[in-house]
Amino acid sequence: MSRFLFVMPPFAGHVGPAAGVAAELGRRGHEIAWAGTPEVIRPLTGAALIFECAVPPFPERPESIHGFAALKFRWENVLVPLGEAMEPGVRAAVTEFRPDVLVVDQQAVAGALVANRAGLRWATSASTSAELSDPPAGLPKVAEWLRGLMRGLQERFGDPQAGQDPRFSPALVLAFTTEELARTRAAGPVRFVGPSIQDRTSHVDFPWQALDPARRLVLVTLGTAGTGPRFLTECAAALRARSRRLQAVVVDPTGSLPGSGDVIVRRKVPRLALLERASALVCHAGYNTVCESLYHGVPLVVAPIRDDQPTIADQVVRAGAGIRLRFSRSTATQIGAAVDAVLDEPVFREGAEQVRKSFHGAGGAPAAADALEQLAAS
Known part of the structure; x- marks a missing residue:
């Protein structure tokens, strides 16, 4: 040994x-x-x-x-x-x-x-x-x-x-x-x-009964970053406007964003368990978050903030697994259009699936x- x-x-x-x-x-x-x-x-x-x-x-x-x-x-x-x-x-x-x-x-x-x-x-x-x-x-x-x-x-x-x-x-x-x-x-x-993925959030309390199986689930998270109130607010508005067909779960570490039946807001979530049900993920292109999403074959909307995130966002785009937005300037209209695209255009699901297969085979x-x-x- x-x-x-x-x-x-x-x-x-x-x-x-x-x-x-x-x-x-x-x-x-x-x-x-x-x-x-x-x-x-x-x-x-x-x-x-x-x-x-x-x-x-x-x-x-x-x-x-x-x-x-x-x-x-x-x-x-x-x-x-x-x-x-x-x-x-x-x-x-x-x-x-x-x-x-x-x-x-x-x-x-x-x-x-x-x-x-x-x-x-x-x-x-x-x-x-x-x-x-x-x-x-x-x-x-x-x-x-x-x-x-x-x-x-x-x-x-x-x-x-x-x-x-x-x-x-x-x-x-x-x-x-x-x-x-x-x-x-x-x-x-x-x-x-x-990726080397371990689930450390399974113990996090979550209102599973509030999820509507008739609507597609979109998860929004910026990791542990507390720098995104404006972006999260725009995401919530974009997804609330699509509440007839989508349901959003938004991770807000600051607890400043109001929630509703259409948009479930939590400080922490069991992310891997939610990704098993999610149809799309909106995030900051943090590497672990991106890997967890693609490990489940979930396409992404990425809005990088700093450090390695712009490079990771470019990799997601080149792999055909998502769309990149500008974190500091994206509006609810732009975010909503990007979410619609990754949900409705097969190319993004196909790109995410190719990466998923490579992850599981590595x-x-x-x-x-x-x-x-x-x-x-x-």
Whole structure:
């Protein structure tokens, strides 16, 4: 049996996909530990052994920045400081736990720094498909800037592999997607395993008796983001206007949106259970949300807000599985028209079904566990 150390950033969306893989490895008798933020990791994994890593204060990102400015802000103000802060905790975890393999999220680069310096095998956990195609690669100056920034971090911590991109392990990259969605044939040791989905919301109370089986169900969610009151209000108006044939469930974490029989509003919902009944999903193109929808073959209306979401939204569109809207400007009329299209035009259901088949055929957490066992034995 082997020891696996999962190195994760303090972002729930990145811990979630790894949780299923860790659980599968645990069922096979391997020893599992985590390095990161216990308050984020423990609720998602139930893990007993977590080595705490420091997290720097993150500045609030201005809503007005987009494109390269947003990428620059994220790396300079979030990911590089996070790598510097986490490195001592990851180093301590390696010393005490003595792992055979590190599983390192792409945004927890401290794991790569420590593994390289210790001469340990490590695998990348690509929790989102956004960086598999390396978007800056088409912008040489941006790519050069990013390489320089990461190389500087590696050199400060004595990484003997400085210059090698710490987001991509040279041994194994676990991509929690498929080529049908990512639309990329990534070079190197990439293993497309599809999403690792675990249901952690089955205990959430929901008024199932209020659902009308005679109407098609449309689910609206922006994940845990509390930045969308205007967009949610427009969604509710669009779907209320179609209440004769549609019923909406809107997830509103703030509790500010009024509900009615036509539009059921809840702070939390059992999302996977609802997706088994849903005909369409309106969301922010958060990667886990998109994967859960397409895992059920449910087409999407995506309105990306920030970070990797625009890239994920483009992938949904290229896969023929949905329509993209502008989050900040979409009106009830535009949202309603997009919902009508994904419900009534067969091409979107067909696109979603193709991705669904690829997801189910990729293997998920068991396939990822197989690849990690092979790496540990190599």
